[in-house]
Each structure stands twice: as structure tokens, then as C-alpha cells.
Amino acid sequence: MRTKLRPISDDLVGVRRATGRFEVQLEIPQTSTLTEREIDKILAASSWSANPAAIADGYEGGRSILLRRDEPIRKGPVKLGGLQVSGIGYKRLELGNDHFGTSRDNGFHEPSSENFMAMVGGGDLMSTARARGRKVISDTPSYRALGTYTSTELAEKISKTNEISGVPLERLLVPHVEAYGRYLAPSLQGRDGPFGFIVFPVPDPSKERAINDFLRPFHAAVKGMGHEDALSFFHRDLSPYIGILVNGLRELHDEGRRVHLQTHMGNFYIIEGIPYLVDWGTMRRLGNNAYENIINRCLDIERPVDDYATLLRKIFASITEVQAGEGKLAAFEKVLSAYARIPLEEVGMAQFSRALIETFGRFPTYVEASVEWMKARGMEGYRNVVVRPAKAKAGRNEPCPCGSGKKYKHCHG
Numbered sequence: 001m002r003t004k005l006r007p008i009s010d011d012l013v014g015v016r017r018a019t020g021r022f023e024v025q026l027e028i029p030q031t032s033t034l035t036e037r038e039i040d041k042i043l044a045a046s047s048w049s050a051n052p053a054a055i056a057d058g059y060e061g062g063r064s065i066l067l068r069r070d071e072p073i074r075k076g077p078v079k080l081g082g083l084q085v086s087g088i089g090y091k092r093l094e095l096g097n098d099h100f101g102t103s104r105d106n107g108f109h110e111p112s113s114e115n116f117m118a119m120v121g122g123g124d125l126m127s128t129a130r131a132r133g134r135k136v137i138s139d140t141p142s143y144r145a146l147g148t149y150t151s152t153e154l155a156e157k158i159s160k161t162n163e164i165s166g167v168p169l170e171r172l173l174v175p176h177v178e179a180y181g182r183y184l185a186p187s188l189q190g191r192d193g194p195f196g197f198i199v200f201p202v203p204d205p206s207k208e209r210a211i212n213d214f215l216r217p218f219h220a221a222v223k224g225m226g227h228e229d230a231l232s233f234f235h236r237d238l239s240p241y242i243g244i245l246v247n248g249l250r251e252l253h254d255e256g257r258r259v260h261l262q263t264h265m266g267n268f269y270i271i272e273g274i275p276y277l278v279d280w281g282t283m284r285r286l287g288n289n290a291y292e293n294i295i296n297r298c299l300d301i302e303r304p305v306d307d308y309a310t311l312l313r314k315i316f317a318s319i320t321e322v323q324a325g326e327g328k329l330a331a332f333e334k335v336l337s338a339y340a341r342i343p344l345e346e347v348g349m350a351q352f353s354r355a356l357i358e359t360f361g362r363f364p365t366y367v368e369a370s371v372e373w374m375k376a377r378g379m380e381g382y383r384n385v386v387v388r389p390a391k392a393k394a395g396r397n398e399p400c401p402c403g404s405g406k407k408y409k410h411c412h413g
Helices: 036-047 151-165 210-222 227-254 290-315 321-340 349-355 366-376
Strands: 012-019 023-029 058-060 064-075 078-086 093-095 100-102 112-115 128-132 135-139 179-183 196-202 268-271 274-277
Touching: 012 036, 023 036, 036 064, 036 078, 036 179, 058 078, 064 196, 078 274, 128 290, 151 179, 151 196, 210 227, 210 268, 210 290, 227 268, 227 274, 227 290, 227 321, 290 321, 290 366, 321 349, 321 366, 349 366
Parallel strands: none
Antiparallel strands: 012 023, 023 179, 058 064, 064 078, 078 196, 093 100, 128 135, 179 196, 268 274
């Protein structure tokens, strides 16, 4: 079939075109499990020959609709009964007390070349932290098309999703590319080529990502509870989500030798106790620089801790700085416990961080502390140093609790 655009990949079983408000070219790879009816729906929604809002069974993020599949497919031990069509328009986002996601009051709008980053004022929004050598840098785009993906973004999403879908993982589920498409209209093109969209499998549209899967039942359960009881409930019920994800990330880092770098709670589902992590455009491979690898590992596991702290402050507006700090530290220690697969009482991060004050000349950040902690645990080929849990007190002539091997009076006494 003659096409107006050269296909992005050569493993296609079909190329389709449709014309509505926009003309689109849809490319279907060999890995696709789409039915003809599902393809027709995707073409109608992406070309806007029908309003996507009339076709959608749900929404996800700012630029995706969800469709219910004709029949679920299996990915490992779970069923995936939905499709996410991402990059065919946009719905405004909102953060409410009981949910985070697309607005319930605004319609689904057409994609455009308008700069989304300019609309939101740039800053750290949509930035990705990663390691370069021994430093943490932030990749922040200056331009993002509104409601769709630039040609470069799309190609990267396709390439990296294809790459990760071929990595054998047991504790972490990842999507594959069902289809992708590009707009042929001159109004939906950038300097690097036409804008486009991607389709991948997700759970049933009624299944929410981790952040809302936690928030909605949490608010229902704590209604009428006192502050302390609700706070205790928060810590107890949110921790398992993060622990399950971090357990999967350890496998991704060790066996997969990759990091995701956008592991926030809006980017994964929990399905039958297994995390299903999506949006792989930010993925990077771990290389030969052990220190850089350690930093990237720590950045990957810090994102869910940041979400934990953000939710804690938003839900409990009257929380004190001390409570907020204790809550984040507790979440951080639980993350390290899950990552290292050791009992929580063996983590000892508070004492370990205090022992690093001399190294940094100040109290270290969470990433700095976790980098040194992982090195001490022997990760990425570093020499394994026993990290002892903190003692209530240490005598002047006893070994220092930081694990240095020195007497307490010559170390942190």
C-alpha cells in the first residue's frame, strides 16, 4: 500500500489512512493484537471524524482516551481489557482532594501546535531528572505540542516501548505498541515532522492508576475519622503501592539494566499485586559508569517517595513540618527496605544520613544519602560495607553506630 509518510518501523502488518477533521496515517506493527473494529474506532477518534469524547470509555493523563477492548488480552498473569490512545487531543487536568487526573467538567479538545510548555509557564513541569556522570541534571523540554506528540517524541516512545517490551521481567509488567499514527495536516507538523499518537494496552478503562486507586477509597474510608487515625491509615494503606513498585524497579535495574525515571504514581497500575508501568519515553540504559548508575537507581525510587510526601501535605493541610519530615523519612526507609529486600529495622537511614554530615558538610538530600547507602550495600560492584541499624546510645569506647569501624568517641561521639 502506498503511503504519504514513510513508516517509522519496518515490522508492519498494515497501514491505514482516514480523513475527518484531520487526515491521519495509522501504522500497525506485527506485535499488534487489534481487531478491525478497534482499528476503526482508533481511526475515527484520531482523525476526529467522530468526536473522541463520544467514543471514549474513559480518559487518562492530559492527552489520552481509553477504549474498552472487544476481548481482553493476556500479558503474563494478568488480563488487559483496555486501550490507551495517547496524543489525539487533550483534556484539562485537575488535582482534587479525592482524585488526580482529567477534569470532569471540560470537553476533549483538538490537538494543536500551540506550545503546552508556554501555557503552563515552563519551570520543572514535565522535566526528568537523570544522572550525567556524578551530577543530577534535569531535562526540561522548551516545546511540547498541545494534546499530541512531536515527531521526535513519538519516535522515542515507540522505540523505547518496543525495547522494554522485549525485556523478560517477572515483577514488573510493561506495555507493547499496538499501533501508532501521524497527522498529515500541515497545521499539525513541527520542525522535525508530523505530530502523532501511540496506542498501547492497559487494564479495563474502569481500572485507575495507582494514585487514584489509592485516593478514592482512602477518602471514603477516613470520612469522619480524627486526624491521627486518618494519618495512620494514610501511612498504612499507601505504603504497599510504593513497595510493590519498588520491588519491580529492583528487577528492572538488576536484570533489565534500565531505569524509567518517571515512576510517579500516575504512571503505573497495580494489577493482581504486580505493577504495570507505562510511558517509557524517558527510559535510559544503565551503562559502565557505576556511580552514574547508582544515581539513576536512586532517582527512580525517589519519585514515589516524592509523591508520598506531596499527597501527605495536600491531604493533611494542618500537618506540622516535623510530621511531614517524619512521614517522608518513614516512606523513604520503607522504599529502601523493599529495594534492598531487607527488614525495615535494618535500613537505619536516619543514623546513616547523620554519619554523612562530615562528607557533605551539611545534612544530605534523599538522593545523596541513598547513593551512599546503595554503595555501602555493594550495588553496582561497590565494596559491600555492613550498614548497622542505629542504636539508642553508644558508649564512648563502643563501635560507632554509623558502621565506620571507629570508636564512637573518635567518630560521631
